[in-house]
Amino acid sequence: MQNRINHSCSQTATGGTIIMLNERKKSFDSSNREYFLKNFQDFILRLNIGGTSYRIRTRSISKYGSRTLLGKFARVDHDLRKQWADWYFEESDEYFFERVPRYFDPIYDFYATGQLHVPKDLCFDKFMAELRFWAISRSKMNGCCCPFAQFSLLPNGQQHNDAVCLLEKNSFVGLRFGKLRKKLWRILEGQTSSKWWRVFEITSSSFVMLSVTALIVSSLPEFQVPEKFKDSSFTTQSILATENGPHQDLVEHPIFDYIEDVCVTYFILEYAVRFCVAPKKWRFVKGFLNIIDLLAVLPFLFEIILHCIGISGTNVRKIHWAFLTVRLLRILRIVRIAKLGRFSPGLANFALTLRQSKKQMQMVAIVMLTVVIFFSTLVYFLEKDEPNTTFISIPAAFWWAVVTMSTVGYGDSVPETIPGKLIGSGAIVCGVMVLALPITIMVNNFMQVMKLREERIVKKYIDNESVQ
Known part of the structure; x- marks a missing residue:
């Protein structure tokens, strides 16, 4: 009993020591940063990113991103900056970087406000490449739009529910040449x-x-x-x-x-x-x-x-x-x-959309088959006695029913009687209604596939970090 008390006391003391050390470290870092900012020379840094001019205070860069590329860029002298930049415009005193301005805008916002947001209209892969170029950690992303947040909140068993991907973390463990096979795979x-x-x-x-x-x-x-x-x-x-x-x-x-x-x-x-x-x-x-x-x-x-x-x-x-x-x-x-x-991501997304819409496709096929047989039977009995008719049997009328319901209308088979034309009009209306029913569902499935693809792209960076 005494040993348990001593052990719990030692754990409490150790935990208190760790908390105290962390607090001292935070206070030291904050005081160190304040000291650095007070003694740092503040001036306007002129940048030209892909033809677009940017002005930003070096104090803001050092405050929010002192360890990034621009943080180091702001601390070196003018001659070294000219070597780091892709070009230097003497007339405007701008350091030129051959990058895309659209992808630099969120980074400029980060240096100005300290908040890094991920725009939805940008390619996530390319945005991650831009962060790597400017040496900005993905941990700086705000939780409101950070795609990595959803993976940290999910349980371990639900983080990677990808039926297409065959690679699992322990699939190559114990196999001959496991590391080489995993790399090649x-x-x-x-x-x-x-x-x-x-x-x-x-x-x-x-x-x-x-x-x-x-x-x-x-x-x-x-x-x-x-x-x-x-x-x-x-x-x-x-x-x-x-x-x-x-x-x-x-x-x-x-x-x-x-x-x-x-x-x-x-x-x-x-x-x-x-x-x-x-x-x-x-x-x-x-x-x-x-x-x-x-x-x-x-x-x-x-x-x-x-x-x-x-x-x-x-x-x-x-x-x-x-x-x-x-x-x-x-x-x-x-x-x-x-x-x-x-x-091809486009072909892959289309194939996945069709797979997700399998039930809807089956429903359309069954309804189309039923309606085709119905209208083919009607038009056959109404047109079979006409001279030179093409509706010589119900199976022969299948082609006319499919072409009519799809609103293509080749004109090789045409009803001659008024009742036959009325049946053809009804077939057109029914065809439009039947084919329009699954469109909304397929669009929703396509949006889910695109969302799944974005999750796979994000998951790829997490998997690469875990492998490394």
Whole structure:
């Protein structure tokens, strides 16, 4: 009992000592700052930020940001300031910094008032880069508009509810080459703002655009050559035949084969590296963008398999299933353009919006199907006895109902009777009402996706600091 009392007394004494030391430190810092401000020479510092002139007292800079770049800039002499600045205008006595004035305005407000606010109309990534340039800590941000505040208030289990991101704090613990795999994973998944991510983004996007462009250009007659039947790769040969047998036809130029081989080799290497460094293999394979990556190389892999089992060149025409499979898989080459969704925030936001609006899309599909069947049935019975009618059956009227309800109106199928035209008018009104219903909900989902994206950007800085 006596030991507990002594222990609690020692804890109280220690706590009191810490509080006393903190108070002494605060009083020392405040007295030190007051002494510095009293002995600091106050003058007007003239700055030119991207062509916009700013005037600010050096006393204000030293009061609110003595340890920042401008705080040090104000304490050095004129010759050293000229070396630090990007340029010096002698006629106006201004130190020029090649920065964007819009992003410097909140920083100027911080030096003038001591309050750092984050404008909503500025890119948060770029604003954080501006703070790093002027050596201003993000802890100076006011709580009213600081995006980091929401993460400090949430419980640990709710701070990072991101279904898209596969990286978890302990995913690489205990794995072979865990540190290296974690670093590569962060680069390949865009979870870092390093230069290596930019290099990977530009390289991968270039190969995607090269592959898609080659696919499009190869369909032009100017870039095609007469087909020669020989035992070569059938990927560039036109799969056409007549009743008298195969004949010469225009096919892709062989150079597009080489471009395809180079692009597919890069895609396979990229997928293999990302699969090797992934912390959870099955979760990686099930990812939507990873399925797109696999579909992008599937035609090439299938052709290699056919070649290995002896099916190549003109032999593919003799095997019906191989003939159809090659034609279908060659169409999958166009899905490579979906790989750009990994690097395009716009495409990613659109895909997430569609995912969030899945229930609304299902509702629209069910209502549209019901209404299409209803109006197709009505117009069929009203128009089937008219001469030269296009409404020869209810399924044949489906096309007219869909085109009418979407207010496109191609004019290939038109009701001739007055009751049929009234039915068409009703189909137009119903189509507008049905298609307009989910628009508001999808807009709200889009706003939620944009808010989630902003939270991910903010969370990226927190994760980078925790890793470092």
